Amino acid sequence: MSRSQSRIVGLVVVAMLLAVPYFLEEFWLQMGLFAMAAAIAAIGLTLLSGVAGQLSLAHAFYIAVGAYGYCYLAGDSGSDPGLDLPSGLNLPPVLALIGAVLLAGVAGALFSPIAGRLRGIYLGLASIGLVFVGQHILRAASGVTGGFNGRDAEPFSVLGFTFDATPMNVLGVEYHQLEKLWYLGLLFVAAGAWYAHSILGSRPGRALEAIRDSEVAAAVMGVNVPVYRGAAFVVSSMYAGLGGVFIALAYQRIVPDTFGFLYSLDFVVMIVLGGVASVRGAIVGAAVVICLPQLLDHYATSLPLVAAAGDDGLQPTDASRFLYGGAVVAVLIFSPGGLAGLARRLSPRHTKESTA
């Protein structure tokens, strides 16, 4: 594909995404929102694992910090004494969003005494602990998190415009919460992808790639390895935090059980499927991993082999676990670049380059 052609394809995709609320039903919008939330967080993990080469299994923890951080900062201060509601700071949602992202960044920085000392696989294994310890804290600190039952997320609002269920008519279509959040999500994903791209193309991005390829060589070239690795950790957890805020907004209620070890694994699967060092790949991977179980569930009645949720037979979540578990095995063995690498290899531009 030539440059102008791919630009046209990009514009068409953007136009289609913008028009989605005019064509698709609630189910699709909801699924899209979950995919966007995951995509934001997955971009963060791709910066850390794909670009800086640091495997992390703690992503679910940082997403939880963002999600709960937003709920706490924006939530009611628990003025109703009759109900045992979790407390909150009652900040304006915009400030709560920024605060939650910063909080996730701080959580990432707090792990750096461990992250800075550990190398390679030891850090990846230690990060598993964060997920388990974090989930325990979420369940135990019920004054802030609501404990097992979780807590509600305050609707987002900016400059007096609230992303809630109040109907609003735009060009003949009733906008409810989902439609409004759809555009907010697109904006976040676009901004996240743009920022990640600009990191990749700049000095810090090249420094991180150098660290991934050889720590010693990078240090010799003057890259401050611990600082850059710590920074990658912080930036990645801030992405996770933003993804978490959006997950809270999309689910409207969050519970600790969401943010478990399997959730962390989902994110690793996303970036591997997409191709580890590719921002676009992370978005595609997130869409695949999030949408697959819901699509299988939606079409369970018309698909062979898959049973409807709750029935006997292959459950949609299990079916999608098999599918994407198998896909990761296949990708790692046959196409280490992931879907992005596959696309790159199949595109005519690449073949021209390689034959030249």
Added chain:
Amino acid sequence: MSQFFELTLSGLSLGCIYALLAMGFVIVFKATNVVNFSHASIVMLGAYLVASWNDSLGFFGAMAASAVVCAIAAAALDVIFVAPLRRRAGGTDAVAILTIALNILLGTLLARTVGTDILPSGAPWGAETTSILGARIPQTRIAAAIVAMAVMGVFYVAFTRSDWGVSMRAAATDPEAAALMGIRLSYVAAGAWAVAGVLAAIGGAFFISFPASGVSSSTGLLALAAVPVAVAGGLDSPFGALIGGLVIGVAQTLASGYQDHIAFLGRGLGEVIPYAVLFVVLLWRPSGLFGTKEMSRV
């Protein structure tokens, strides 16, 4: 005081089971440099087979049969999936992600098979307790400790004395030199995975006898506790796995036993203790208690 003594003994016994589970993880890492997340599923497979065969074969018969199946299953995972990627020098992280995916596949399969049931392990020891120095200890725990010690003893001797042990250690120390000496690296690797499978089956059988009451769909997730045990002890040190197991076993049992005194830290603290201990150990020694420090040569 007697409660403390009882809990400590009980913790040491739990620690022995953890050590068995972690040792399989460590042996695979030492011999093939692979962080094997699918070990958790193999543990669950072993436990499930013991639970479903103990009616017809008896507990020990079921354990032996399960050990054979797990050894074959683990070796097959290595030969079919892991070895191709390892040979291509995919890097530790890529192989680790591969084993994570294998763990998702195998774990989902087993969780589906077990469903919502809880299958008892069928161990011949009931809830009867025996008194040791005035402390009352459930017999399952004593049996677990004795069997774990015996199994580890056998493997220690095999590791240091047998040809198999020598070739495995040679392959771990310097793969190229070992290959030049006529050691088949692929055999050594598959052998290490098979041994890990045997340890997983035996450890799994005891792991579900106590404190759990049988195999459930979450056994695979609980068996992941072998990971912090192995890392805290030092990923490449079988002796570290033993010490790490004992430390974490005791810490976990004490935390659960005294949880009324530390209720402000939340219920169910015991489950996260392995990970909390892991953080403390790693802050102090980044390569675990007995792990070899990673060096980089330019």
